[in-house]
Amino acid sequence: MTTSPHILVISFPGQSHINPALQFAKNLVKIGVDVTFVTPLFVHRRMKNASRVVQGLNIVSFSDGSDDGLLLITEHYFSELRRTGSEALKQIIRTSSLEGRPISCVVYSLLVEWVAEVARGEQLPSAELWDQPATVLDIYYHHFNGYGEDMRNCNNDPSWSIKLPGLPLLHAGDLPSLVNDEDNKPSLVHDENNKFIVKTFEDLIDVLVGHEKTKPIVLVNTFDSLEFEALRAVEKLNMRAIGPLVPSAFLEGKDPYLAEAQMEEIGRGLLKCGMPFLWVINKQQDKEKLSCMKELEEKGMIVTWCNQLEVLAHPSLGCFLTHCGWNSTLESLVSGVPVVAYPVWTDQTTNAKLIQDIWETGVRVKSKNGVVDGDEVHRCLELVMRGAELRRNAKKWSDLAKEAIRESGSSDKNLKAFVAELGSVTEKSFVNHVVDALKCALDAKHVTLSKFLYPFLLLNIS
Numbered sequence: 001m002t003t004s005p006h007i008l009v010i011s012f013p014g015q016s017h018i019n020p021a022l023q024f025a026k027n028l029v030k031i032g033v034d035v036t037f038v039t040p041l042f043v044h045r046r047m048k049n050a051s052r053v054v055q056g057l058n059i060v061s062f063s064d065g066s067d068d069g070l071l072l073i074t075e076h077y078f079s080e081l082r083r084t085g086s087e088a089l090k091q092i093i094r095t096s097s098l099e100g101r102p103i104s105c106v107v108y109s110l111l112v113e114w115v116a117e118v119a120r121g122e123q124l125p126s127a128e129l130w131d132q133p134a135t136v137l138d139i140y141y142h143h144f145n146g147y148g149e150d151m152r153n154c155n156n157d158p159s160w161s162i163k164l165p166g167l168p169l170l171h172a173g174d175l176p177s178l179v180n181d182e183d184n185k186p187s188l189v190h191d192e193n194n195k196f197i198v199k200t201f202e203d204l205i206d207v208l209v210g211h212e213k214t215k216p217i218v219l220v221n222t223f224d225s226l227e228f229e230a231l232r233a234v235e236k237l238n239m240r241a242i243g244p245l246v247p248s249a250f251l252e253g254k255d256p257y258l259a260e261a262q263m264e265e266i267g268r269g270l271l272k273c274g275m276p277f278l279w280v281i282n283k284q285q286d287k288e289k290l291s292c293m294k295e296l297e298e299k300g301m302i303v304t305w306c307n308q309l310e311v312l313a314h315p316s317l318g319c320f321l322t323h324c325g326w327n328s329t330l331e332s333l334v335s336g337v338p339v340v341a342y343p344v345w346t347d348q349t350t351n352a353k354l355i356q357d358i359w360e361t362g363v364r365v366k367s368k369n370g371v372v373d374g375d376e377v378h379r380c381l382e383l384v385m386r387g388a389e390l391r392r393n394a395k396k397w398s399d400l401a402k403e404a405i406r407e408s409g410s411s412d413k414n415l416k417a418f419v420a421e422l423g424s425v426t427e428k429s430f431v432n433h434v435v436d437a438l439k440c441a442l443d444a445k446h447v448t449l450s451k452f453l454y455p456f457l458l459l460n461i462s
């Protein structure tokens with residue numbers, strides 16, 4: 001009789017981190033692993049309200065002091081989360097041991113790198129669940145290991161470029177925005193928080209390569225064929241692709257990054273394009289400020305939220321204008337939908353580079369003095385809607401993504417190998433392995449968007 005490993009999963013409590021972490025936890029449960037998902041109380045409540053409780057997944061919550069769910073991404077919140085989360089983790093680890101279900105490994109997402117220290121203090125192995133592209137982790141690694149000065153000096157100079165080991169040639173605008181100088185931040189971003197967020201990336205790299213004698217494991221939400229070289233580009237990291245982790249969203253909207261003028265330009269571009277569209281603007285008051293609201297509502301539909309995966313799976317969708325968050329990027333690849341890449345900050349700039357130049361599934365908007373004007377939005381929408389080659393490439397990546405996550409596909413094998421190293425899992429538990437929510441998303445075809453005939457546009461940059 002063999003016992004399965006018991007893995008503890010904890011993520012930063014924002015939708016874009018919780019969703020992949022939860023999907024990862026679900027995939028582990030499916031292959032017979034005992035999983036405890038640790039999350040702040042307000043997230044657990046929302047999961048219950050949205051009936052997102054997963055069978056077989058043990059969820060333990062703790063109070064991070066924001067039980068009302070008004071999450072403010074401030075330095076104070078980060079330190080409170082660290083304080084309350086560390087205590088909760090220690091407690092859970094010790095209780096699990098006493099109950100005869102000792103923890104085998106702790107897996108933690110971006111922005112909660114302190115979890116590795118807690119695990120080390122409890123003599124447990126840990127693994128980072130990196131929820132951005134492998135390419136972006138490589139860039140951060142090099143930024144904090146020898147190339148920082150070079151990158152800071154790029155000054156958004158169009159002739160500046162850098163060749164990092166295993167990565168394509170990167171220009172200034174292709175770097176994650178957080179590694180540029182303060183002055184180089186896109187004007188659309190409220191960046192007063194950037195400094196301490198950059199510090200969490202630095203701390204993570206330090207946690208990963210600063211202490212470990214062996215190569216630290218980083219589980220990356222990507223798949224082998226998508227980022228083959230990037231996954232192997234940093235000798236000191238043991239990156240394993242276990243994605244795409246594409247769940248359906250369950251938390252409500254969050255702060256938009258875009259300034260009013262920018263929304264106005266998108267509206268102008270859309271009207272010029274003349275095609276039907278679904279545009280997500282998550283604040284009603286932002287929608288009301290649009291001068292061309294009436295004309296827009298005649299042509300398309302503006303909503304505060306939509307189930308993005310469902311819309312992406314709709315056969316009439318011709319193009320997706322996205323801010324290139326990594327989840328949205330993966331969702332577009334999985335669904336085979338070509339995109340207009342409209343990056344705003346952080347990894348989105350690098351994701352846009354990969355979309356346009358490496359995977360060739362989209363066109364990236366060009367900004368003038370930090371603003372993308374309506375003509376440019378129109379130009380890119382037209383290019384993508386007419387781009388048969390882009391559509392073919394998108395279809396190719398969709399097939400490869402499905403290949404990666406199917407039984408015995410590369411991500412499936414990588415996940416099972418990770419688990420097998422932690423302890424033995426019964427053969428039987430592997431047999432029934434299915435990739436549930438993702439498969440659902442991939443197979444979902446019939447969403448009720450009856451207003452739309454081919455081709456329509458989806459715009460969501462929030």
Ligand SMILES: O=c1ccn([C@@H]2O[C@H](COP(=O)(O)OP(=O)(O)O[C@H]3O[C@H](CO)[C@@H](O)[C@H](O)[C@H]3O)[C@@H](O)[C@H]2O)c(=O)[nH]1
Nearest residue numbers: 016131249280305306307308309325326327328346347348
């Ligand atoms: O109306 C909406 C809005 C969002 N979503 C979902 O919410 C998620 C959004 O995730 P993502 O595309 O990654 O965007 P952000 O929430 O902006 O993600 C943050 O975190 C990501 C992971 O670290 C980074 O890649 C991004 O740059 C960063 O902004 C996706 O699953 C969407 O399908 C919906 O279903 N409907």
